[in-house]
Amino acid sequence: MLILSNEDIEKILPVGACLEVLEEAYRDLGSGMAATVPRYDVFSPTKPNEFYEYKTMSGVLPNRKIAALRLNSSVVTWYEKAGGVRKDKLPVAGGDRYVGLVMLFSTETGEPLAIFPDGYVQKLRVAGASAIAARHLARKNASVMALLGSGWQASAHLITLSLVRDLKKVRVFSPNADSRRRFLDEWSNNISAELVEAGSAAEAIEGADIVTCTTNSISALFPGELLNPGVHVSCVKPCELDASTYQRSDPLIIHWKEAKPFQIVIGGVDPQSIPDVAEGWPHPLTREDTPLWDLPTISQLVNGQHPGRTKDEAISCFCNNVGLGLQFAAVGSEVLARAREARVGREIPTDWFLESVHP
C-alpha cells in the first residue's frame, strides 16, 4: 500500500490534470455504471463555538477499478468576516496540522491501494467540476472571467477554467485587498490571461462571460440582478449565490440530487446554532417551480441527457451543491497511476491490512 503526501502528489499531478477522468466518472454515474455514497457530517461540541466534525463520503468507479473513501476528522469553528460568517478548521493535530484522508481500494481484489491527504487533490476535484460544467455551459467564445475569491481554490479555478475556454481577461475580487493583491502578484505571470484587480464583486462581474465563485463564504457574494444575459455562473457552495441568481438561471445544473450533506448534531446542541446546518433551511436553491431533486445534474449534462446551454443570451449556472465521493475515486485513480509510474511515495506492506477470516 502506497502512502503519499500532498507534496508527492503535487509533483506528479498538475492542477487541471484530471478533467478527462472526472468527466468519465460523471458519465458513468449518470448511466448507473458508478456509485457515489452520500456525505455525512457529524458535529460534536468540544468547547463553546468549537466542534469536532467527522465527515465521510465514498465512490466506486469500476471502469477505473477503484473505490475511494474520503474522511475528515477535524475541529472546526465559525467566525465573522466581511459581514458574513466563515468556517475554519483548527490545526489541532500534531505539528499544528489537519486530518483529511483519501483511501483507495481495488474493486478486483478488494485490497487497499493507497492512502493520501485530501488537501491538494481537493483543488483538482472542485475546480475540475467547475471547469467541466463551464466546458458544457459557457458560451464557446467566453473570454472574460470574474473570479470571486483569492484562496487556493481561486488559483485552481483560474488554471483549470483556462483549459476549457480561451480566457483573455480575469477580474479578481476578494474582500481583503491584501490577499487579492498577493493573488495577482503570484499569478499574473503564470497565466496567459490578463489578471486585473476589481474593487468590488459588482465591478468584477460587469461584462464578464463567466463568473466563478470560489470562497468559503456562507452568504451570497452579489445580488443576482447584476448578472448580464449570456453569462455562465458557478459556485463551490450554494450559499455563495442568491435566490435571484438561481431564479434567473436556465439551465441551472446541480452537482448531485442531494440538497446538502446529511448532518448529525450531538451533545445537546441546538442544530440551528451551527451555521453549516442552519444555512440549509430554507435551501438557497429552493425554487417554487422545480424541487431540487428535479434539477438536472452535471452527470446528465456530460451524458447528453441534458442539452446544456441552448441560447447565447441565457444565464447558465452550475451549483456545486454537495461534494461527491466519486470525485475522489476519479482523481485517486489518476494519482495512483502516476505515483506508480513515477515511483513516488512510501510503500508499506498491504499484508498488514488483510485478514484471513471474515465476519
Place this chain on the structure above:
Amino acid sequence: MLILSNEDIEKILPVGACLEVLEEAYRDLGSGMAATVPRYDVFSPTKPNEFYEYKTMSGVLPNRKIAALRLNSSVVTWYEKAGGVRKDKLPVAGGDRYVGLVMLFSTETGEPLAIFPDGYVQKLRVAGASAIAARHLARKNASVMALLGSGWQASAHLITLSLVRDLKKVRVFSPNADSRRRFLDEWSNNISAELVEAGSAAEAIEGADIVTCTTNSISALFPGELLNPGVHVSCVKPCELDASTYQRSDPLIIHWKEAKPFQIVIGGVDPQSIPDVAEGWPHPLTREDTPLWDLPTISQLVNGQHPGRTKDEAISCFCNNVGLGLQFAAVGSEVLARAREARVGREIPTDWFLESVHP
C-alpha cells in the same frame, strides 16, 4: 498510529470483554450524546453472480474521545445451502485473504489513532449486542438456551450470553451435522453450561428460555409458532426469524431505526437479482400495527426509556436489524486502551497521515 492484527487483538481482548463500553455507547446514542452514521453498501458486478461490495459505516463516541470508521472492500457471491440462500465472501486479496478494516480517530485532535481488521472485533460487537439485549429482556432465571448456528458468531454468542445469564444447558443446532459436532467438541469443555446436540431447530427450541440465532442464513430458521411463552429470542439478521415470531413478540426491540442498510446497485444489474437487496422487501419486520421506525431500540431499552420485559409469560425479541458504526467506536476504544497498555501492534508515524493545508 497503531496497526493491529486480529491475533494482536485476540491476545488482549477476550470475547465478551466489551459489554460495558457497548452498553454505555447505546445509552449515549439514546440520549443524543453519540452518533452512528448509516451503513451504505455498493454492489458492482464483476462476474455472473459475483459482485464487488463496498461497505461503510461510522460512529462518534465523544465520552470515549473516539470516532470510528468500519469499511469492507470484498468480492461476494451467494449460494444455496440447506434449502436457503447463503452469502459468502471470496478470499481474493493477496494470500487468499479478505479486506475489512476499522480505523479509529481522536475527537480531540482529529488524529488517526489505530487501524485494524474487523474480523475478531466483529465477534465482540455482534455477540455484545445480543447479550446486552438478553440482559434486559430474558427472564432473570433463564437457564436453557437454544443456539442456532455453529460458526464463530455462535461461539462468541455462547461465551457472551453466559456472562449475562446463568446458563445450565445449551442445545446446539445447525444444518450440517459435522459442523455442529465440531462445535460441541471444541466448546463442551470450555464453558460451564452443558452443551447438547439437537437434531433440528424445533428440538433445540423446545423448552428453551433463550433462543439465539447466529447464522448467515437469509431465510427463517423456524416457524414462530414453535416458541413457548416466556422465551427470549434474538437474531443477527432479521430474516433468520419469521413474521409469526415478530407478531408474537412483545416487546420487540430493534437495533436501530433504519430498516436495513442503504444499498446502491450499479452496472446495469436488476437490484432484485441480488439476494441482500431482494430479501428486504417486504421487510420481515414489517408489522401492520407498528411501522419499523416506531419500534423501540436497544438504546431506549438500556436508557430506561423502554421498560423491557414486563411479564414472565411474554415472548421478548431482539432483532439486530442493521449494524451500527457506533459499535466499532465502543469496541475500538477498548481495543486501543488495551493495546497501548500491553504494547502490542506495530507503530507507524502519525505524521504520515497529517497535512499542513486543508481544503
